[in-house]
Amino acid sequence: MPEWWTYTLSDIQSFSLHSYYRLFELYNAAIWPAQVIAVALGLGIGSGLHLPHRGSGLHKWRSRIIAALLAACWLWVAIVFHAHRYATLTCTARCFAWGFGLEAALLLWIGVIRGRLTFERRPAGLAIFLFALVVQPLIGPLLGRSWRQVEIFGVAPDPTAIATLGVLLLATGRVRWELMVLPLLWCAISGATLLSMNAPDAWIPLAATVPSLSVAVSKALARRRRPQTTILI
């Protein structure tokens, strides 16, 4: 786009807030009762992250199952929300669908196939996950949105991305930047989209990036400061 720097977000925003909220209303009606299943999956992930499974048969597979469930949610949002629904309002939704599909593939490859994701209990990550699962769907209606327009983890992009950030902050070892980039990017895009339409809940995805980035950066710095073990022969 020529002189792209002269364009503000509202210049390229091609739909209204009303149409965006109606999109969720129609989407929720069309996919019902998938929301119930998604919330159940979310509770399952939350239990898997919170409850100790040592000694049970699930312990070995816990992390893989969590990664698989998250990948399934990202794939659902990619296909059913972005490619089929959001694309009726904006052609950029096709790019978002590919992005969400890529995140699903990364979660599958790193977390399920290679088994490189393991989790530990940390309050910050768990709080962000629970915020996306329980609190975020309530904020819209509290700010005046219809209950039929709620955004629910597993089927809507924002709570899915924010919950994923929470889960990834619980990962043991190094910060999983390769898995965090797309959720963070989506939060920025979604927040900017909502801001350009003066949405009262625009702050949610933007605010979610702050604690996620802060915890991830502090973890990365802490690991860097940790003395390295040198083996002398």
Next chain:
Amino acid sequence: MPPRSTLSRRTLLSSLAAAGAASALRPLSPAAARGPVLSRPIPSTGERLPIVGLGSWITFNVGDDSAARDSCAEVMRAFFQDGGRLIDSSPMYGSSQEVIGYGLTRLRRPSQLFTADKVWISSGGRGPSQIEESRRHWGVPRFDLLQIHNLMSWEEHLPTLFAMKKAGRVRYVGVTTSEGRRHDEIERVMRSQPLDFVQVTYNVLDREVEDRILPLARERKIAVITNRPFRQGALIRMVERHPLPAWAREADCANWAQILLKFIVSHPAVNCAIPATSRVDHVRQNAGAAYGRLPDEAMRRRIVAHVEAL
């Protein structure tokens, strides 16, 4: 910013002298009670267009929402009933073209429709297929006007559009810009190419085009469509917090929308303003700007001073 245009009552009256010809447009219903709809001739052919059209940016991009599509169709119905003709869209506007096509089908394709769309793709080679896709969305045999959206790849698209015009597959060719961008370039295109239309942003607060673009359009006999008449609604939200000035009656304005629109279309170079709305009451207010008296130069200065002081 001081007012820059010079417009006498005589100029104004002469530019609107043939307004009666618009009665031939035969609006679907009651507009005739307010007298003839005001129109201006397209310089390249003399065909007359009502001075208020209908934009579709944002407002008609409602996706698959059938209730919202029906609302848009009602907006179009009211627009035609009040004597409107020109509807403008673009492939950039999401589902707007499909929604217009849906509305036209519901309204059984009103004969007075003047179709204005755009080509918006960086590849010149893919322009024709995009235009064809747009035409299918609208469900019309051909477009009346095709414009190059924001001058994107205009060197590649213009030969295509001129060839289509020569072959009778489009009646008019134009270029667009918005928000004051690329005015130097659009001026060069206006000077060098046989355009029928140019589309620019012009409203009571954004008047940069008064300096060069509008005078050049008159000189080169190019019709002018003006977009963003209400700054995407922000301008009208600002002025509507204040009471309607008493002098509004002198220009037959019953509301702020009509003051803002009549300021735009009272410029003698402007053929048509294209406010967008998703509400029937608003489209009727907007359509009212195409009736009655238009502001003269003194009134135009007054409108600018008043709005700038708010």
